[in-house]
Amino acid sequence: MTSEVLFAGLGLAEPLLRAVSDAGYTHPTPIQAQAIPLVLSGGDLLATAQTGTGKTAGFTLPVLHRLNTTQPARQPAAGRPRCLILTPTRELAAQVEESVRTYGKHVPLTSLVMFGGVNINPQIAALRRRVDILVATPGRLLDHVGQKTLDLSGIEILVLDEADRMLDMGFIRDIRKILALLPAKRQNLLFSATFSDEIRELADGLLDNPGRVDVARRNTASELVQQSVHLIGQKQKRELLAHLVKKHDWRQVLVFTRTKHGANRLAEYLGKQGIPSAAIHGNKSQNARIRALTDFKEGTLPVLVATDIAARGLDIDQLPQVVNFELPNVPEDYVHRIGRTGRAGSAGAAVSLVDGEELKLLGAIERLIKRPIERVTIDDFVPAPISDSAPPAPAHRQQPPRGNRGPRPGQGALQERNRGQARNGARPAQRGNGRAAPQHKKNG
CATH class of the missing domain: 3.40.50.300 (P-loop containing nucleotide triphosphate hydrolases)
Incomplete structure (x- = not known):
């Protein structure tokens, strides 16, 4: 053996x-x-x-x-x-x-x-x-x-x-x-x-x-990772996440979102709730990403919000908690995500916040891992009325193509700034098209 x-x-x-x-x-x-x-x-x-x-x-x-x-x-x-x-x-x-x-x-x-x-x-x-x-x-x-x-x-x-x-x-x-x-x-x-x-x-x-x-893929049948699902409306997810972090006094939790903008907004919201948080993704400078990761590893930053590509390769020993703020579109990415916890014989937990539109994704994940994930309710969570709790542009609106809605004030400037960052090597390439500085843009 x-x-x-x-x-x-x-x-x-x-x-x-x-x-x-x-x-x-x-x-x-x-x-x-x-x-x-x-x-x-x-x-x-x-x-x-x-x-x-x-x-x-x-x-x-x-x-x-x-x-x-x-x-x-x-x-x-x-x-x-x-x-x-x-x-x-x-x-x-x-x-x-x-x-x-x-x-x-x-x-x-x-x-x-x-x-x-x-x-x-x-x-x-x-x-x-x-x-x-x-x-x-x-x-x-x-x-x-x-x-x-x-x-x-x-x-x-x-x-x-x-x-x-x-x-x-x-x-x-x-x-x-x-x-x-x-x-x-x-x-x-x-x-x-x-x-x-x-x-x-x-x-x-x-x-x-x-x-x-x-080597058999980890966590497809791991007993070390306790997996659970909270069925919750998209507009109430961030409130529930803040509630869970405070209730359980989570000191080190890695949260996954689908988009960079969603990661930014969620980290900003948690900060306003008194929960120190940072987002890492391709649009962040390398120094900002290293600083956030170092603080997270050392325990001074309790919440790190990341996209899948930014989190790939993060090697954090004995990470106790992973949260899927949004389920990934590809079921295998769920396995990669929860593989951040339950390592080296340590127990870990993976919590997924799932709204009605994500139930198909949840079913695909359960078929992949060949077992159902326990549904859990939080009896002491009372969300604020939607009109008070919902942001002007909630995270789930980032999922459809941008053509489905009109631009927000200042959005054109933001997009131009993002394009400038890309040209300066601040985000990874998804395709091999010719660019002014292709090597820098591809470097993860």
Whole structure:
């Protein structure tokens, strides 16, 4: 059984085992127990696993081992990394590089993270020094290639993390450009939460006789996540959420909305109710997103409101509470959402606020997870009259196309400001269309 396996039995070097012990771990997760020996053997790997299964350590630990115990294929030089780890979003890139530093603190290897939405000059300065492991989003990586500040000719190991999300976000062309720049002889590791036809096609062209690791998707039958549904009118959802946070004294809750504007309005409403909250999404600056995430992790910010793409890759240990303020349109995204809680043996709860128009979505989710979700009523919740509680433009009105209603005062200026942010690299690309600064716009 995996539970009987110890990190000490996986073949990792002593400095890495010491770092693992420093982090408080002795037993690997299933994907770590299976993936680490395969990566150490030097072969290619195709792994199907979600965030929350421990996959990051599953590749960072053996990559650190191989780089530390083998001679470089080329003479080390400034700006010529030996390992490239590609991720779809800024947040995931930052967390992967943090993992590299955590587990590599006792070995003489260096790392660098790069993504768009921030000043490129500090990254250029860092590339003037030796970098062994580079963690990057595709667009900003190609920026550096174009400016000739980065040399990819020394790459010995390539990792594609959350490859399915990279394809969803329109990065396939960028990935192909990057692959063409790499040495033909290298080790390739591909991680994906799903195994679609597109991922299979990518894997077939990238991997050479790969080992396979397939870890069952978390929370499809997890007993650690207590799932419940509150049937409530859309206009009363925000009141109920504030009531639940105060009643249960929730100190750390991740709330999902469908839209960026809905996330902003909900965070603003909760703040007015005396509940410190922040929204994270593609229109927020990178510094604002990092600050909000840091405060949330440290417990000084009790509520973080996020869209699905912004939350992808968030790795928060022992998160106790997830709330679906609105159900996702894709049932699998529900599984991703509630997978933020109930990790590493800790109990967690996922609450969904569902109005009448979302009942079909709820049915699709229950069919996917193959069990009904308990309906719960709150006896002590008395909503204010609709006329007093409803905002001028409630969150559910963001779902239909904008053509269904007239513009609000100042909306044109807001849209132009958002377009300006997009041009400056503040939001992720959904398609691969030509733009003035395509790389920055794609960087999650």
